[in-house]
Each structure stands twice: as C-alpha cells, then as structure tokens.
Amino acid sequence: MMGIAYLDGSRLSRGLLAGIRRVVADQEHLNRINVFPVPDGDTGTNLTLTMMAVRTALDGHHDRHAGRTLELVADAALDGARGNSGAIMAQFFHGLGDACSELRQLTPDNFADAVGRGAAYAREALSEPREGTILTVVSDFATELMRHRDDGHDFAALLQQGLTRAQVALAQTTQQLEVLRKAGVVDAGAQGFVDLLQGATELVLHGGPATEDTVGGLRETPVVEAFGAAASAFDHSYRYCTECVVTGDAVERHKLREALADIGGSLVVAGTRRKIRVHAHVDDPDQLFEIARGFGEISSQKADDMRRQTGAAGNRNTTVAVVTDSAGDWPEEAFERLGMHMVPVRVHFGDRSYLDKVSLSPESFYDKLQIDPHHPKTSQPAPGDFRRLYQFLASHHPAVISIHISARVSGTFQAAESSAARLRATDSDTPVIAIDSRSASLGQGLIAMYAAELAQSGLDVDQIVTRLDAAIARTHVFGLMGDMRYAVRGGRVPRSKKLMADLLRLDPVLTAFPDGRISVGGVLLGRSRRVTKFARYVCRRIDTAQRYRLGIGHACNPDGAARLAELLLARLPNVESHFVTELGTALGAHGGPGTLVVGLQEYPPSGHS
Numbered sequence: 001m002m003g004i005a006y007l008d009g010s011r012l013s014r015g016l017l018a019g020i021r022r023v024v025a026d027q028e029h030l031n032r033i034n035v036f037p038v039p040d041g042d043t044g045t046n047l048t049l050t051m052m053a054v055r056t057a058l059d060g061h062h063d064r065h066a067g068r069t070l071e072l073v074a075d076a077a078l079d080g081a082r083g084n085s086g087a088i089m090a091q092f093f094h095g096l097g098d099a100c101s102e103l104r105q106l107t108p109d110n111f112a113d114a115v116g117r118g119a120a121y122a123r124e125a126l127s128e129p130r131e132g133t134i135l136t137v138v139s140d141f142a143t144e145l146m147r148h149r150d151d152g153h154d155f156a157a158l159l160q161q162g163l164t165r166a167q168v169a170l171a172q173t174t175q176q177l178e179v180l181r182k183a184g185v186v187d188a189g190a191q192g193f194v195d196l197l198q199g200a201t202e203l204v205l206h207g208g209p210a211t212e213d214t215v216g217g218l219r220e221t222p223v224v225e226a227f228g229a230a231a232s233a234f235d236h237s238y239r240y241c242t243e244c245v246v247t248g249d250a251v252e253r254h255k256l257r258e259a260l261a262d263i264g265g266s267l268v269v270a271g272t273r274r275k276i277r278v279h280a281h282v283d284d285p286d287q288l289f290e291i292a293r294g295f296g297e298i299s300s301q302k303a304d305d306m307r308r309q310t311g312a313a314g315n316r317n318t319t320v321a322v323v324t325d326s327a328g329d330w331p332e333e334a335f336e337r338l339g340m341h342m343v344p345v346r347v348h349f350g351d352r353s354y355l356d357k358v359s360l361s362p363e364s365f366y367d368k369l370q371i372d373p374h375h376p377k378t379s380q381p382a383p384g385d386f387r388r389l390y391q392f393l394a395s396h397h398p399a400v401i402s403i404h405i406s407a408r409v410s411g412t413f414q415a416a417e418s419s420a421a422r423l424r425a426t427d428s429d430t431p432v433i434a435i436d437s438r439s440a441s442l443g444q445g446l447i448a449m450y451a452a453e454l455a456q457s458g459l460d461v462d463q464i465v466t467r468l469d470a471a472i473a474r475t476h477v478f479g480l481m482g483d484m485r486y487a488v489r490g491g492r493v494p495r496s497k498k499l500m501a502d503l504l505r506l507d508p509v510l511t512a513f514p515d516g517r518i519s520v521g522g523v524l525l526g527r528s529r530r531v532t533k534f535a536r537y538v539c540r541r542i543d544t545a546q547r548y549r550l551g552i553g554h555a556c557n558p559d560g561a562a563r564l565a566e567l568l569l570a571r572l573p574n575v576e577s578h579f580v581t582e583l584g585t586a587l588g589a590h591g592g593p594g595t596l597v598v599g600l601q602e603y604p605p606s607g608h609s
Contacts, residue, residue, distance in 0.1 A: 004155040004204060006105040009069035013058045015200035016073065020051040022199030023192055030195075031395045034188040036133070036179050037084065037266045038281065040241070040309035043188035045392040046083030049384075050090065051196070053080020066106045070097040070114075078271050082388060083241065085189030087279045088122050088134055091270035095121030108158045112145035115162075127257055127267040132176025134189035140169035141197065159201045163194070170194050238264050238281040240303040240358065242288050246276045248296030256295045263287055281306065286359035302385065303358045308341055309392065320455040320464055321397040323389060325381065325412050326356040327405035327586035328437075328444035329553045329597070331579045338452035343381045343389060345412065347585055350374035362582040366556050366593050375489040376589050380412040386419035394423060394430040399461035402434045403448045403468070405586060408516035409440065431461050435468060438516035440586040442551040442599025443477035450601065474602035476542060478521070479510035479587045480534045482555055482594025492590050509537055510587060518587075531560050531596070535567035538598050547574040551599035553583035560596055568598070576603045 004011070023030075030044030057076035063069055074097035077090035095118030103110055119142040123129050144165035148158060173187040174180050180187060242264075246256065250273050257269040264282035271277050276296075282288050285303040292298050323341045335342075344355040347365065349372045354360035356378070360368075369376060386402070393400045402420060407413040417434040424432055437444040450471050454464045484501060487493035501508065501523075507530060511521025521541075524533045542548075550568060554561035561580050569575055588595055 006107055007066055007111065007155060008105050009061070009064045009066050012066055012069050012073075012106075013061060015203050016196075017055060017058055018203035019196035019199035020055050022195045022202075023051045024048050026192070026195050027391075028395045030188045030192050031392070033183075033185040033191065035183045035185060036177055036187060037130075038241070038306050038310065039179075040304075040306045041396060042083060042304070042309055042392045043085050043192065045388065045395060046086045047089065047189070047192040048391065049082045049388060050077055050080050050086035053077060054093075065104050067097070067100040067103045070100050073097065078275060078277055079245075081270065081277050081279075082243070084266050084268055084279055085134055085192060087243075087268040087270045087277055088125060088189065089193070090277065091125040091268070092118040092122040092138060094270070094272065095119070108145075108153060108155060109149050111155070111158070112142075112149040115142045115145050118142070125268050125270045127261050127269075128265075130177070132173045132180065133187050134193050136173065136176065137166050137169045137187075137190040137193055141166040141193075156204050159197070159204055163197050163201045166194050166197055239283050239305060239307055240281070240285050241266075241279070241306050241309075242282050242285040242303045243277065243279045243300070244289055244292055244298045244302075245300040246271075246278060246292050246296040246298055247274060249274070251276050251296045256292065259291050259294070260288060263291070284359075285355060289359060301353065301355055301359070302388075303344070303355055304389075305342070305358075308339070311339055319397065319458070320399045320401055320461050321393040322448060322452040322455055323393070323400060323402040323416075324444065324448040325404050325416075326358075326584060327378075327410065327412065327440055328403075328448055329441045329551070329581055329584050329586070329599075330445035330449055331551075331581045334449055334579070338449060338456065340448060340452050341389060341393065343385050343416075345381060345585065346379040348377045348379065356585055362555075362584055362588070365585055366588065369486065369589070369592060375486070376585070377490075378410075378585060378589065380410055380415050383415050383419045386416050387422065390419055390423050390432050394432060397430075399431040400433070401451055401455075401461060401464055401468075402432065403437050403444065403451060404434065405440045405444055406438050406512070406516035406518060407436045408438075409518050433461060433465060435465070435472075436516065437475075438472055438514065439475055439477055439512045440518055441477060441479070441583065441597050442553050442581075443475045443512050443601075444586075446475055446549060446551055446599050446601040447471055471601065473514065476600045477510075477512040477518075477597065478534075478538050478541070479591060479595060479597040480524070480530065481508060481510070481591035482557065482596075483592040484508070486592035487590040490590055507533075509534070510591075531563050532567060534596060534598075535564055535571065538568065538600075539571045542600060544572055545574065547576055547603050548572060549601045549603045550575050550578035552578070552580045553587075553597040553599070554580070555583045555588040555591060555595040556593040557596060560594070564596055564598070 027044035027048045031041045034041050034043035054073050054076045074093040077093045081087045081090040096114045099114035099117040119138045123135050129135050141162050144162045148161050170186050170190050264280040266281045268279040326344045344358045347354045347356050402416050404413040404416050413436045420432040420434045437447045484498045488495050488498050505527050507524040508520040509522045512518050552561050552565050
C-alpha cells in the first residue's frame with residue numbers, strides 16, 4: 001500500500017478502525033499509567049468507550065466521501081466521549097471534520113491542514129490547557145505534518161514522520177509534568193492518541209491491521225508502586241468527574257465555558273453549536289447541571305466518584321469489586337471503609353432529572369418531595385452507566401459482583417445483567433456477575449455490605465456468590481410509611497385505600513417478601529405510639545433469639561429512628577452490630593418524610609464465620 005496519494009472515506013475508515021483496535025487492546029496499560037490529572041485509573045476505559053462509539057458508527061459506513069466520513073466520526077466521538085481525554089479526542093475529530101467537510105478526497109496537504117485545525121480545536125476546548133499531556137502530542141504531530149506537507153511525500157511517508165514526532169513528544173511528557181516524572185510514566189491520554197496513530201500508520205505501511213501481539217496492552221507495566229504513591233499523595237480537590245450533553249439551536253460554547261470556569265477543575269467543553277459535551281471535576285454535580293441547563297437541554301448526566309476510582313486503581317488485582325445501585329441504603333462510613341461502588345438511579349421531578357445520592361442528596365430529595373407539584377419518578381440507570389463502571393473495575397480487579405434492587409420492582413437488575421453479559425462476552429477472564437437482591441433499601445444495603453466484607457476477607461467470586469445466596473434469604477426489611485398520601489400521589493396506593501386506612505386509623509407496613517415483591521405485609525392498629533407498635537410488629541415476625549445485624553433508616557425522622565433503635569435493641573439480645581442512616585428514594589418516595597425502615601440480616605447469614 002505504499003505510494004498513497006489521497007485518502008477517501010473508505011481508506012480513512014480502515015485506518016481509524018486499525019487505530020481503534022490498538023487503543024482498545026491497550027486499555028489496561030492506559031488505565032495503569034493514568035496519574036494525571038487525577039490518578040483514578042480510567043483513561044484506558046474512557047478512551048475505549050469513546051473509540052468504540054466511533055467503531056460502531058464506522059462498521060456500517062460505506063461512504064467514500066472523506067469529509068462526510070470525518071463528520072460522522074466527530075459526531076460519534078462526541079456522543080460516546082468519556083473522561084477528559086475522550087472529550088479532547090472528540091474535539092480533535094470535530095476540527096478535522098470542519099476542515100474537510102466539503103472534500104471528497106484528502107491530499108497530504110489537506111490532511112496536514114485538517115490535523116492543524118483539530119489540534120487548535122482540542123486546545124481551545126480546555127479552560128486550562130497543560131503541556132505534557134495529549135494536547136502537546138497532538139500539537140507536535142500537527143506541526144510535523146505541516147513541516148513536511150510540501151515535501152512531495154505520499155501518505156505513508158507523511159504519517160510515519162508524524163508518528164515518529166508524536167512518539168518523541170510522548171516520551172517527553174514524563175519530564176514535562178512533575179506527577180508523571182515521579183510516577184515514571186508517560187501521559188495516559190497522550191499514549192492513547194499515539195496508539196491510534198500507530199495502528200493507522202501500521203495499516204498504511206504494512207497493509208494489515210494491528211494485531212494484539214504488536215500492541216502495548218499485553219506488556220507488563222512496572223508502575224504499580226509508583227501509581228500507588230501518586231494516588232496516596234493526590235489532593236482530592238474535587239470528588240466527582242462530571243459530564244453532560246447540552247443541545248440547542250445555537251449553544252454558545254465559549255459563554256458556557258466561562259460560566260463553568262470557577263466551579264471546578266479539568267474543564268473541557270467540546271462540540272458544536274448544536275451539541276456540546278461538558279466534562280469537569282467538581283464537588284457538586286448538580287451545580288454544573290444547573291448552569292448547563294441555562295444554555296440548552298441537558299442529557300447524559302453522569303458523575304463518577306473519583307475518590308472511589310482512585311482507591312480501586314491503587315489496589316488493583318487484590319479483591320473482588322462490589323457494585324450496587326442507589327436504591328440501597330447504608331451508612332456512608334461503611335460504604336467508604338468497604339470500598340463499595342455505586343451506580344446512581346435517575347430521579348425525575350417533572351422535566352428535571354437528578355442522579356440519586358450524587359446530584360440529589362436525601363435531604364434535598366425530601367425537601368423537593370414536599371414542595372414540588374410533581375411527584376418524583378425514578379428510572380433505572382442506563383446500560384452505559386453500568387458498562388462504563390464494569391469496564392473500569394474489570395481492568396483493576398479479578399472479578400466484579402453487582403447487587404441490585406429487586407427485579408420485581410425495577411428494571412435495574414436487568415440493565416445490570418445485560419451490561420455484565422456484554423462485558424463477559426468480550427472479556428472472559430474477568431467475571432462480572434449481577435445479582436438480584438430480592439430486596440431494597442436497607443436490605444439491599446446489608447447484602448451489598450456483606451459482599452464487600454467477604455471480598456475484603458479474600459474470598460473469590462464463586463465463594464462470595466454462594467454465600468450471598470444464603471444471605472439474601474436471611475435478610476429482612478420492614479417499612480412504616482410516614483404519610484400514605486405520597487404513595488397515593490405516586491400511584492402505588494389507590495386513594496380509596498388511603499381513605500379507608502384513615503377512617504380505621506390503620507398504618508400499613510411494607511415488607512420485602514422472599515420472592516422479591518415489596519408490598520404491604522400487615523398493618524398497625526391505631527395511630528398512637530406508632531414507633532413502639534412498629535418495633536413489636538417487627539419482633540413478632542423474626543426469631544428474636546437469632547443473631548442479627550440491624551439497620552434503621554429514616555426520612556427526616558432522626559428522633560423516631562433513635563427511639564426505634566432503642567426499642568429493638570432492648571428486644572433483640574443478639575444484635576452483632578447496628579447503624580442508623582438517612583433513607584433514600586426506594587421506599588422514601590412512597591412513604592414520605594417520617595418514614596422508618598428496619599433491615600435485619602441474620603449473622604453470619606450463611607452459617608460461616
């Protein structure tokens with residue numbers, strides 16, 4: 001294939017697909033060297049997800065028009081962009097697309113101009129561009145192409161010269177940023193860009209795609225200790241890696257970037273006047289979403305917990321990772337201590353959407369519940385939310401167990417299982433197992449906490465799954481509604497039943513049944529001394545001589561929770577441990593403020609210590 005005078009859409013597609021294969025194969029290595037701007041070990045995952053979106057678009061694309069092909073690539077990259085490097089890469093492709101939109105074929109001269117514009121677009125997307133990153137390597141690659149554009153070279157020679165310069169620039173990143181020098185690594189995003197170039201160039205030079213045995217992803221990366229030092233020394237200035245897409249007729253990208261400049265770091269605003277992807281590191285994701293909403297319609301909100309990711313990346317390949325969704329309730333201290341990971345459920349008040357327990361705290365949720373005319377609706381996380389987290393964790397852990405709200409009441413488990421199955425199909429060496437807790441709220445939380453404890457004790461994935469089967473059957477949940485009118489508003493209880501309960505002064509008690517149903521399991525007679533009656537109700541339905549872990553959740557009712565804990569501890573002589581925590585949306589949305597929930601888990605739930 002030597003002597004290539006032009007690139008059309010077909011040749012561009014083949015070259016990009018070869019480069020994408022190399023990026024995907026190098027995913028684990030890129031994750032392992034990711035120490036800047038945050039040592040959260042996800043650059044490989046983010047670039048893979050970004051490039052896979054491009055690959056999907058190109059798989060069914062047969063247009064030989066170069067400009068239209070690059071515009072397709074740019075749009076796909078923007079839609080699929082994840083993380084800082086993914087957003088930068090998408091903006092680079094937008095520069096290429098804008099420069100070549102009318103060109104059916106690209107000459108070396110056209111290509112050099114387009115890469116130069118792509119480099120400028122990528123740098124312009126950042127509020128605080130830094131040298132020693134992917135920006136430097138992209139710029140040096142563009143400069144080298146411009147320098148040789150008039151030498152009469154064909155594409156093979158031009159790409160080889162550009163790749164050589166990019167490789168030199170990549171090696172120099174180690175000395176340009178102090179964090180990279182201390183870790184002894186190159187910039188992960190820059191390495192991903194060079195992987196893309198190298199895959200495409202090898203196709204041109206050798207007439208075939210890059211094969212896995214030529215890709216750096218199979219190499220051992222001796223940077224684990226350096227990565228751990230970088231992670232432990234990192235100043236967690238911001239907690240959440242936050243993203244959203246803003247669409248409108250004429251979104252003012254520069255004004256949006258100015259509006260977001262002071263609320264966080266690592267800000268990237270990429271895209272066009274019709275669609276923009278925003279990436280930033282912030283402490284309050286909802287603040288970013290609120291500002292972005294002022295510029296257009298927002299979608300694809302996500303907020304990854306970088307504190308959790310940094311911990312996972314710094315302790316790779318040691319324990320099974322445990323994931324759950326925000327329908328579960330647990331004490332924050334245990335969540336941190338056990339290194340658990342959470343996928344947030346979406347909460348909708350009318351046309352406003354929030355990430356449960358991330359951009360919407362339990363306290364804010366109950367405030368809105370009482371004053372918003374729209375009753376909240378919840379929706380399961382998108383499969384992409386699971387896929388992104390699973391893919392990241394699979395590169396740092398020997399296996400992943402994902403525990404979710406009962407499949408009888410939500411589609412969350414099915415979405416998790418679908419994403420796990422897709423990952424298992426592409427990476428059989430990393431088991432990803434989705435589990436139906438057949439519970440919710442504190443029951444789900446107790447099951448997930450138990451799984452995380454088993455993981456920390458060193459059990460493998462099969463041993464944990466076996467013990468969880470027993471734990472699920474021995475975990476109980478009871479909920480006393482604060483006010484039935486919220487269940488009526490949400491359509492869970494007919495108004496006639498509320499009127500009857502009020503007339504007879506009855507309080508229904510929600511129960512998680514063994515088959516996963518969550519429904520009314522009984523009633524309390526009379527409205528006086530509700531907490532005392534609830535404690536008695538719970539104790540009559542369990543073996544009080546059994547050893548238990550006890551969790552109590554409350555919706556804006558700390559006094560009631562404290563009194564309930566006191567009563568239950570007096571009646572249950574063998575409580576191994578107990579906690580009190582704020583109640584989330586799973587049951588709180590139907591019971592409203594004042595709701596109390598009890599979770600009990602027989603301990604040890606499988607008969608093993």
